[in-house]
Amino acid sequence: MKQKGAQSVLVAWVLIGLILFCVVVSLGWRWGSRRWSLPCPTLLAWSLENPAFQRMSGTQVTLDRMGLQSGQRVPEIGPGPGRLLIPAAQRVLPGGEAVGIELQPGMLERLKAGAARARVTNLTALLGDATEPHVPEASFDLVFLCTVLGEVPDRPAVLRQAFRALKSGGVLSITEKFGDPHYQTRSTVKRLAEEAGFRLQSIEGRWSFFTANFVKP
Numbered sequence: 001m002k003q004k005g006a007q008s009v010l011v012a013w014v015l016i017g018l019i020l021f022c023v024v025v026s027l028g029w030r031w032g033s034r035r036w037s038l039p040c041p042t043l044l045a046w047s048l049e050n051p052a053f054q055r056m057s058g059t060q061v062t063l064d065r066m067g068l069q070s071g072q073r074v075p076e077i078g079p080g081p082g083r084l085l086i087p088a089a090q091r092v093l094p095g096g097e098a099v100g101i102e103l104q105p106g107m108l109e110r111l112k113a114g115a116a117r118a119r120v121t122n123l124t125a126l127l128g129d130a131t132e133p134h135v136p137e138a139s140f141d142l143v144f145l146c147t148v149l150g151e152v153p154d155r156p157a158v159l160r161q162a163f164r165a166l167k168s169g170g171v172l173s174i175t176e177k178f179g180d181p182h183y184q185t186r187s188t189v190k191r192l193a194e195e196a197g198f199r200l201q202s203i204e205g206r207w208s209f210f211t212a213n214f215v216k217p
Contacts, residue, residue, distance in 0.1 A: 058177075058209060059083060062146060065204045065211035066173045068092055072141040075099035075165065077130040077158060078148035081110040082123075088144075089115070089123040098123045099140075101130050131157035133164065140165050144173040149189065150182025159196035166216045172198050178208040186210055 062084060068074065068091040079085040079100035089098035100123065102108045108125050115123045128134045131154050143162040152158050162172050172193060176184050184192075189212050190200055198214035205211055 062175050062211060063087060063091060066144055071095040073097045074142045075101060075135060075140055077101050077145045079111055080107050082114040084146055086114055086118050086120055089120045093122060096122060100125045101128055101134055103129055130161060133161060135165050137164050138167050140170060141167060142171045142173060146175040147177055147180045149174060150184045155192055156196060159192055163196050163216055168216060170216045172214040173211060175211040186212065
């Protein structure tokens with residue numbers, strides 16, 4: 001009995017240690033992102049592509065909240081391996097086009113490979129920093145970001161580029177999930193978007209997992 005009790009205590013301490021380690025890493029990553037660009041590493045791309053993760057992360061719910069329509073031109077900022085962008089490209093068919101602006105070459109290659117496997121031909125992958133202009137002005141219908149805004153130190157610059165890329169009446173869609181090390185609150189997202197010139201259209205979901213849609217006047 002004593003041996004079992006000691007084992008239980010040891011397991012409890014190990015679990016507590018792991019939780020504390022995760023908290024420290026999350027806080028450190030969040031703090032570092034205020035000074036440097038620290039996106040999700042390419043080494044972890046496999047986890048984003050996992051079907052179980054896609055169900056848990058609400059991929060279909062996020063796409064539904066964005067209100068994608070056929071014929072739209074839609075760029076995603078920080079698409080990673082394409083968890084959202086590849087099915088978004090399929091949703092805007094026929095006649096639509098999807099663009100991914102990705103900072104990491106490794107993620108960009110995985111995005112291209114994923115699009116090829118899914119036989120998605122209306123998707124263009126661009127390598128670059130989203131705080132700089134990479135697409136023609138006023139040429140898109142909807143720009144979206146999912147758990148990416150907080151990864152960028154200069155968040156206002158990213159939203160200014162989104163504003164520039166959208167047509168008048170175009171939509172900026174931002175999704176955040178609590179637990180992500182770069183999580184942004186609804187009030188923060190609203191403030192940053194409005195400072196960039198957007199007007200709030202709707203916020204769907206609870207504070208722990210929400211999508212905020214804004215309109216370019």
